Amino acid sequence: MSISMVKESMSFNTRKLLLKGNEASVYGALLAGCECFFGYPITPASEIANTSAEFFPKLNRTFLQAESEIAAINMVFGASAAGHRALTASSGLGISLKQEGVSYIATCELPAVIIDVMRGGPGLGNIGPEQSDYNQVVKGGGHGSYKCVVLAPNSPQEMCDFTFKAFDLADKYRTPVYVLTDGVVGQMLESVSLPDPIGKKPLPEWALAGTAETRRNMITSIYLDYDDLESVNLKLQAKYAEIMRNEQRYEAYMVDDAELIMVGYGIISRLIRSAVDTLRSEGRKVGMLRPKSLFPFPVDALRRLVGNADSFLCVEMSNGQMIDDVRLAIECSKPVRLLNRMGGNVPSLEEITGKCGEILK
Amino acid sequence: MSVNETVKFGRSKGFFETFDRRPGPIKKNMHYCPGCGHGILHKLIAEALIDLGMRDKMIVISPVGCAVFAYYYFDCGGISVPHGRAPAVATGMIRANPDSFVISYQGDGDLGAIGLNNFLQAANRGENMTVCFVNNGIYGMTSGQMAPTTLVGQKTATSPYGRSATNEGYPLKVAEMVAALESPIYVERVALTSTKNIRAARTALRKGLTYMREKRGFSLIEFLAACPVNLKKNASEADDWIENNMIPYFPLGRFKDVASDRSPIERPEPVFDKEKVVEALFPADSGLDWRKKEAKxxxxxxxxxxxxxxxxxxxxxxxxxxxxxxxxxxxxxxxxxxxxxxxxxxxxxxxxxxxxxxxxxxxxxxxxxxxxxxxxxxxxxxxxxxxxxxxxxxxxxxxxxxxxxxxxxxxxxxxxxxxxxxxxxxxxxxxxxxxxxxxxxxxxxxxxxxxxxxxxxxxxxxxxxxxxxxxxxxxxxxxxxx
CATH class of the missing domain: 3.40.920.10 (Pyruvate-ferredoxin oxidoreductase, PFOR, domain III)
Structure with missing residues (x-):
């Protein structure tokens, strides 16, 4: 066999690795051409820092353990302002610390990717899985009227794919993009097919690249004149409306004839899927709508389901944060119920099927 | 100005010819108050950018404080960043692009209070940057509150009875603290008061910038500067006050200069070659073809x-x-x-x-x-x-x-x-x-x-x-x- 044939048979796309969700996100970032990782360790997101520390230097890319989450997001701010793809990752309280920086990045219209592997809160909470960062990530989180694109993977494969995609969306809309998941998806290991790596991208024209051509570039988020700042706000809102039109992502499962639609993201969506299979085998008409993007929320898909479905059930590992978006999406036209667990507990399959049974009775 | 007139002392090319980024009708002057140290330091920086040939590659990071609008003036890259975070942003910039130069321009609240950790950590990593630390002993932009460097006994809006050593502690000696670290290469404290002191400041600034151009690492230059409005003095009274009160506590001088012992920082080019990326991400022994061994x-x-x-x-x-x-x-x-x-x-x-x-x-x-x-x-x-x-x-x-x-x-x-x-x-x-x-x-x-x-x-x-x-x-x- 010739060498080229050997290479052919080992084509990148046909090869799989067993990876934790956290590890897979780093592969996705590196394959997307991410040049810099800045972060501070926190369970259950630490493998993102660990894996970055291993692989970024192998490619002469930057890994730097920052002195704090605050420093890390501001390092991302700097690398992004210089025109390079940059990543940070954290969880819960660490994300709270990053919020000021994210607000600046959003207002300066710079791309950035932030991975949040949610843990139990509030306060120091614990390291179990939760989904209680929903509001602080999906609704903006820091000061001012900004939002970030938020993608919600439910497997290591999607941790890789969505992180890869996040860099494209961040560049396209010049906005921070979150990859939001929970401790289970971050910690679990599954088989992952890796995408092809992309080459080096040209520096964007707005970058502070340290060249004669870019010398007069300027990046700021301070506008003393009220009308100027209002214009900046209006421009941002127009961008978010465009994102709302273009980027709604979801997975619909057995929804066509469903009387009850369950809505959940992250690890919950996998439990819901199993619950749908169980209930369908008993002849119950249930289905699932899984948001793969939380901003933009898949409003259009949910609205289309209102005609057939009698009611909705949100399953969440929080006090019920996403449920507000479901109610808004369907304009409260059908009952929306909540099944939730907190503190690091994941609802069991039996709890979910039991709740459906109660509703369908 | 007639065409025949020659300009002997014109504005440095390190500045914009007119300050068009400044909102409002005034485009020729800076927004700083009369006697303010920022104006003097801006001029020293602008001239150095040209004389050292660093303008095209330079990014000046504007802090929160009166110098937040530094990008109105310098004809080089400019960015305004969150309060205290300039050294972290600078770190991101120069790690992403080690060929650019960064001045982290910071005041005493920005550097010594809210951002002290980010500053010290960047210093301790020996990042290739120059920090211009403007120490005027008071908060200017928020109008006259206490700074970490406010002198004991000094009255401000938030120390109306005078700073007390037992309530707020003694003023923070930043240059001395940084000089005690191993990584930084150059630390000097100067004052923007008399002509003699300004000349020394000019030399110190250029030394720090030159070391950065040679990629030797982290320099701190602390500038004692006047804030006449908040000190409730006129410009010359404010300078006298610095010389009589601040300098005795914050002595001028070179605290550290070890650049000649340090090799330039080298950062290799990031790898984007697809085959090399694949090679790095796949362990060498993972070549088993699993497809031939399916099992149910x-x-x-x-x-x-x-x-x-x-x-x-x-x-x-x-x-x-x-x-x-x-x-x-x-x-x-x-x-x-x-x-x-x-x-x-x-x-x-x-x-x-x-x-x-x-x-x-x-x-x-x-x-x-x-x-x-x-x-x-x-x-x-x-x-x-x-x-x-x-x-x-x-x-x-x-x-x-x-x-x-x-x-x-x-x-x-x-x-x-x-x-x-x-x-x-x-x-x-x-x-x-x-x-x-x-x-x-x-x-x-x-x-x-x-x-x-x-x-x-x-x-x-x-x-x-x-x-x-x-x-x-x-x-x-x-x-x-x-």
Missing amino acids: LRKELRIKCAGFGGQGVLSLGLMIAEMGQSRDINVSWLPSYGPEMRGGTANCSVVLSNNEIGSPIVKETNLLITMNQPSMDKFLPDLLPKGLLLYDRTNIERPDTDRRTYSVEAGRIAIELGNPKCANSAIMGAFAACLRGIEQVNYEEAFEEAIRKTFAKKANLVNLNIEAFRKGKESVKIENVN
């Missing part, structure tokens, strides 16, 4: 492995997952993580399935592997009626259960082989033997492949674990056939 399970296996932390139950689960992966079976593995792992019991969930895996969390299990008594007590109630139990007889009493039960002396096998750490391979051997009873396909070869792969980097452990695996497989005991 009769049913989904939802496995719980549990034992003491340190018994290798997480690795046991990983090896089972590797085995499945090598036969194109869908697998998931989920550890108990965090403090639970340290010292106490550890467990992991493994799912093997020919279908898409739903939940990776194994609660009700059809295959329980336990390696210590607490795990047996904890997880046996979750074993489904038709499930299979496998336990390490070395450590665990025979359970009272009607489930199909197998046991193996994994711990004893491992000790006899001279390494208690291979008990997990011994119990995996027993597991392979159990599987032979419930599956049509023989997975033993796949398990041995998984061991070889797991210990690929520790060749001396491969044979040991293979041997433990085989001994475990041979000595499995049927306790209860159900």
Whole structure:
């Protein structure tokens, strides 16, 4: 066999690795051409820092353990302002610390990717899985009227794919993009097919690249004149409306004839899927709508389901944060119920099927 | 100005000709108050950018404070950043592009209060940047509050009775503190007061910038500067006040200059070549073509492995997952993580399935592997009626259960082989033997492949674990056939 044939048979796309969700996100970032990782360790997101520390230097890319989450997001701010793809990752309280920086990045219209592997809160909470960062990530989180694109993977494969995609969306809309998941998806290991790596991208024209051509570039988020700042706000809102039109992502499962639609993201969506299979085998008409993007929320898909479905059930590992978006999406036209667990507990399959049974009775 | 007139003392080319970025009608002058130190320092920087040929590659980072609008004036890259974070932003910029130059321009609140950690950490990493620290002993932009460098007894809006050493402590000596660190190369304190002092400041600034151009590392220049408005003095009174009150506490001088001992910082070009990226991300030994070895399970296996932390139950689960992966079976593995792992019991969930895996969390299990008594007590109630139990007889009493039960002396096998750490391979051997009873396909070869792969980097452990695996497989005991 010739060498080229050997290479052919080992084509990148046909090869799989067993990876934790956290590890897979780093592969996705590196394959997307991410040049810099800045972060501070926190369970259950630490493998993102660990894996970055291993692989970024192998490619002469930057890994730097920052002195704090605050420093890390501001390092991302700097690398992004210089025109390079940059990543940070954290969880819960660490994300709270990053919020000021994210607000600046959003207002300066710079791309950035932030991975949040949610843990139990509030306060120091614990390291179990939760989904209680929903509001602080999906609704903006820091000061001012900004939002970030938020993608919600439910497997290591999607941790890789969505992180890869996040860099494209961040560049396209010049906005921070979150990859939001929970401790289970971050910690679990599954088989992952890796995408092809992309080459080096040209520096964007707005970058502070340290060249004669870019010398007069300027990046700021301070506008003393009220009308100027209002214009900046209006421009941002127009961008978010465009994102709302273009980027709604979801997975619909057995929804066509469903009387009850369950809505959940992250690890919950996998439990819901199993619950749908169980209930369908008993002849119950249930289905699932899984948001793969939380901003933009898949409003259009949910609205289309209102005609057939009698009611909705949100399953969440929080006090019920996403449920507000479901109610808004369907304009409260059908009952929306909540099944939730907190503190690091994941609802069991039996709890979910039991709740459906109660509703369908 | 007529065309014939020559300009002898024009504005430096380091500044814009007109300050068009400044809103409002005034485009020729800066927004700083008369007598303010910022104006003097801006001029020194602008001239240095030109004279040192650094303008095109320079980015001046504007702090929060009166100099937040520095980008109105400098004809080079400009960015305004969150309060105190300039050194972190600068770090991101120069790590992403080591060929650019960055001035982190900071006041006493920005650097000495809210941003002290970011500043010190950047200094301690020896980042290739120049920090221009403007110490005027007071908060200017918020109109006259106490700074970390406000003198003892000095009255401000937030120290109306005078700064007290017992309430606010003594003023922060930034230059001295930074000079005590190993990494920074150059630290000097100067004053923007008299002509003589300004000339010394000019020299110090250029020294720091030159070191940055040579990529030698981190420089701090602390500029004692006047804020006449908030000191409630006129410009010359403010300068006198600095010389009579600040300089005695903040002595001028060079605290550190070790640039000549340091080699330039080199950062290699990032790799984007696709083949090299693939090479780096794939372990060299992962070339097995799994597609030729597909296998079908009769049913989904939802496995719980549990034992003491340190018994290798997480690795046991990983090896089972590797085995499945090598036969194109869908697998998931989920550890108990965090403090639970340290010292106490550890467990992991493994799912093997020919279908898409739903939940990776194994609660009700059809295959329980336990390696210590607490795990047996904890997880046996979750074993489904038709499930299979496998336990390490070395450590665990025979359970009272009607489930199909197998046991193996994994711990004893491992000790006899001279390494208690291979008990997990011994119990995996027993597991392979159990599987032979419930599956049509023989997975033993796949398990041995998984061991070889797991210990690929520790060749001396491969044979040991293979041997433990085989001994475990041979000595499995049927306790209860159900």
